[in-house]
Amino acid sequence: MALRREIFASLVILIFVTLCFTVVLWIAEYRNNPDYTLWDAMVWVVVKYVDDPADVVTPPVTIFGQVIGTLVGILGIAIFAVPAGLIGSGLLDAMAEDKQHAEIVRNGKLLHKRFRRVVQSASWVYNERGHKIPLKGVPRYRTLSHIIMKTGMTDDDIVKVVNNCPDMRLMSTASTRQGKAKMHDELVVVHFPLNREYGCCVDRGSDVTIVAPSATTELGTGNFAFSLAAMGGFNYVSKELTPNPDDPFGFYTMQKAKLNLIGEYDLKEDVESQALHFMDDLKRLRTASEGAGRNHWFIFLMATSKTADYQMHLWRLATDTQEALPTIMKGDVRYGSTIKREDEERYNEIIAAMSERLGARSIEVGGVSRNIAIAVDNNDILKSVSSSNIMCRMGGGDACNAITLRVGYDILCYSDEHLIIAKDVAEAIKSVVEPTHEIDDATKRCFMEEGDGFADAFGETTIFESDAERLQRMIDRGNREARKRFEHLDLDGNEQHTPKRRLFGRKHK
Secondary structure, eight states, rough: HHHHHHHEEEEEEEHHHHHHHHHHHHHHHHHOTOOOOOHHHHHHHHHHSSSGGGGOOOOOOHHHHHHHHHHHHHHHHHHHHHHHHHHHHHHHHHHHHHHHHHHHHHHHHHHHHHTTTTEEEEEEOOTTTTTOOOOOOOOEEEEEHHHHHHHOOOHHHHHHHHHHHHTTTESSGGGGGOOOGOOOOOOEEOOOOOEEEESEEEOSOOSSEEETTTTTTTTTHHHHHHHHHHHHTTTTEEEOOOSSSTTTTTTTOHHHHHHHTTTHHHHHHHHEEEEEEEEHHHHHHHHHHHHTTTOOEEEEEEEESSSSSSSSEOEEEEOOOOSSSSEETTTTEEEEEEOGGHHHHHHHHHHHHHHHHTTOOEEEETEEEEEEOEEOOOOOOOBBBBBHHHHHHTTBBBHHHHHHHEEIIIIIIITHHHHHHHHHHHHHHHHHOOOOOOOOHHHGGGTTTTBBBSTTTTTTTTSSOOOHHHHHHHHHHHHHHHHHHHHHTTTTTTEEEEEEEEOOSSOOO
16 A cells, blocks of 8 residues: 555656646747647657657757756656656565565464364363273463474564464463462463454353353463363353453443443444444343243353462352342342342252362462362452443343352463363253253364364364454454444443444544
């Protein structure tokens, strides 16, 4: 585009200079030769740029005309040299860009290979024959030092590839540490599945949906939620992308005030449309259970670094104490519960089943081995959710059941047993909510076979895609469709006034 503008500018200058020389030459020659026309002057100037015009038009005979002719010859060479140089430079730049793009594509394939399903030696199960089989999973992340050592790429190469691959991002480990340990900051590359413009949605026909609403910013939550959902045969939804690099708007809190912090209209429209599409997918999954006469269960998986004697925290307390939500007392404080009244007993059964499966397991925390413990509604650490929270927006306690499962970063990012822990949690939920729900064969093989990332034999590119250009086209198309579908609604689903588009400014994608 910049080269096109430069060539156009040089052509405009050429035309302007040609007209100026034409007029001056005609004035100089007309005084000596009244038959000398403006057309003769223009033809002589134009032909002079590329050839000797003496055989076409009578050359200038006056001294001033001959001076003009000499200047035309000199400036003609310079004027034509500029676009020629620009075109040559553009060709070289295009060749360099093609070479760089080919290198990025090649490095992208190398980087995706770093996310092959690898054996988790600390996470294993017994097969039908009683043999001990280790689980295989997509690595939660890869450090830059690991990638450099394995691929030979430089830091700059890695950054370029990540910026070109929509299904990868750079993250920091600083937020996963407690206290002074946060000083040990390390950049890592994260790989994740994509099939939506906001992230990922997999419908397995289950009454349970595992949701990672903050996978964009919380390291390890998307990977753990994906494993948990696949091992239980549950639906899976995650937020992996954001149009706003500053990311002031999260899909867990869903606060309109934070959405209004986005000043640019088109950017705000993209963020809001993605949020509405995200909620629409969740409602669609909930409606499928309602149509079959069953209650739907949402498990919103979040990370936490506020762990002491436990690594998991189940949460269902809301500030809404209206009749729409069941009430629950914590000490002298009255809260609303995001668990329906008729499912309170099943909720307690889930807690008991998780405690039974995880009680015998331990992980290393700060160099000390500790048993995995589960806390329930510990409001000394976590705050109750408001009506803007995704648990309430989905109708938790009224139209469905909604639980937030906060998992410590020790499990999400550092434990070698994260897959078997995810399997324990999945089996505990499944045994209570839908013990007879069949898990399809492809999902069963998800952690038993080799594969490259998420778009392997498990995905078969029908669920997930690994090609960067096709992924980007899918994201752009999804953003356009989401804007068209939801631009007339606000976050509460109400009709809103849509400002007129600016005549000038950034165009819609």
